[in-house]
Amino acid sequence: MSDARWYEGDDQLLEELRVARGEDRSGEDQVELVMVGYDIVMADTVEAALVHDSAVDAMAGVRSDEAGARMLTFAAEGVEIEFELVGGRIVGHIDPPGDGVVHLEQPTSTGPAVTDATPDELGAFEFALRLPTTFRLRFVDGAGRSVATGWIDGPHETSR
Numbered sequence: 089m090s091d092a093r094w095y096e097g098d099d100q101l102l103e104e105l106r107v108a109r110g111e112d113r114s115g116e117d118q119v120e121l122v123m124v125g126y127d128i129v130m131a132d133t134v135e136a137a138l139v140h141d142s143a144v145d146a147m148a149g150v151r152s153d154e155a156g157a158r159m160l161t162f163a164a165e166g167v168e169i170e171f172e173l174v175g176g177r178i179v180g181h182i183d184p185p186g187d188g189v190v191h192l193e194q195p196t197s198t199g200p201a202v203t204d205a206t207p208d209e210l211g212a213f214e215f216a217l218r219l220p221t222t223f224r225l226r227f228v229d230g231a232g233r234s235v236a237t238g239w240i241d242g243p244h245e246t247s248r
Contacts, residue, residue: 133226133234136162136169162225162237169225169237178215178225185211187230194223217242 140161157174169190171180182190185207192203192215205213217223226236 133236134164136164136167136235136237138238139163160237160240162235164235167227167229167233167235169227169235171225173240173242176217178213178217178223180213180225182207182211182213182227185209189228190215191226191228192217192223193226193236194218194221 138160140159142157142159157172159170159172161168161170163169168183169180170183171178178192180190182188188207190205190207190213192205194201194203194217201218203215205215207213221242222239223242224237224239226234228234
């Protein structure tokens with residue numbers, strides 16, 4: 089049987105990774121970043137669960153000449169990020185509304201592109217997307233709590 093000590097906990101695994109990379113432990117108070125696939129996830133960000141995607145509704149498989157809007161809802165404890173994706177725009181709201189900033193994060197070949205929007209008093213926000221795109225939304229409330237959606241494959245330019 090193999091030695092599986094590093095499987096005993098996330099903190100222990102991260103320590104083993106630091107040792108393997110020869111990292112200095114002097115910056116312990118800094119935000120910890122963890123590589124997950126091609127993504128870098130901030131350890132203090134909660135990933136919201138996808139609770140609704142209109143693309144998987146019963147009628148999503150029906151084809152039409154005109155692409156409709158896609159509605160998505162993500163939820164984490166105490167916050168919901170709901171938005172409509174139509175064409176190259178995201179129109180959404182944060183529930184419950186409150187102080188904070190919504191970040192639109194889009195990967196590029198030179199690093200992540202981040203655009204910010206401050207929700208209005210009803211929690212509404214809006215973004216324009218660069219096409220073609222993959223994106224996620226991250227909401228940071230006034231107390232510094234960070235909640236992010238998963239990565240979403242957004243609209244892409246089509247050629248005929």
